[in-house]
Amino acid sequence: MKTENSLEDIKVNVKLKLASLWTSLMFLIIYIDYFALYMPGTIENIRLGRVFIYDIDQGFLSAALTIVTIPALMIFLSVALPAKVNRRTNIIIAAVNIPLILFNLAGEAWAHMVFGAVVEVVLLCLIIRYAWKWPRV
Numbered sequence: 480m481k482t483e484n485s486l487e488d489i490k491v492n493v494k495l496k497l498a499s500l501w502t503s504l505m506f507l508i509i510y511i512d513y514f515a516l517y518m519p520g521t522i523e524n525i526r527l528g529r530v531f532i533y534d535i536d537q538g539f540l541s542a543a544l545t546i547v548t549i550p551a552l553m554i555f556l557s558v559a560l561p562a563k564v565n566r567r568t569n570i571i572i573a574a575v576n577i578p579l580i581l582f583n584l585a586g587e588a589w590a591h592m593v594f595g596a597v598v599e600v601v602l603l604c605l606i607i608r609y610a611w612k613w614p615r616v
Contacts, residue, residue, distance in 0.1 A: 497557035511595040569610035573603040
């Protein structure tokens with residue numbers, strides 16, 4: 480029996496949950512990188528053509544773009560792929576992204592980077608969990 484003040488709790492499709500988790504992950508990736516620009520010396524190093532220990536060149540930028548393109552595409556693919564392929568793809572891509580996220584903590588890692596990485600890993604674990612427990616028909 481519904482009352483006028485009760486809230487409707489609708490069941491959200493697994494595909495939408497996965498796409499939302501990938502979207503949240505992408506926002507964190509972008510903001511952690513953006514906030515890193517405020518760390519002392521970062522802009523100067525970028526102007527000198529260096530990020531961490533890497534030279535900024537076409538190879539570096541191509542690799543960086545590839546690394547963020549995959550989770551960005553997962554927002555769409557989580558909604559578009561058929562369930563069986565979607566489940567496997569989400570589990571594999573999320574599992575591969577966990578070490579990539581943790582690799583970003585190499586070198587000088589400030590508190591915001593550690594906190595962001597922890598949240599990103601939690602989101603990736605949720606993606607794996609939702610995909611793993613995908614309801615069977």
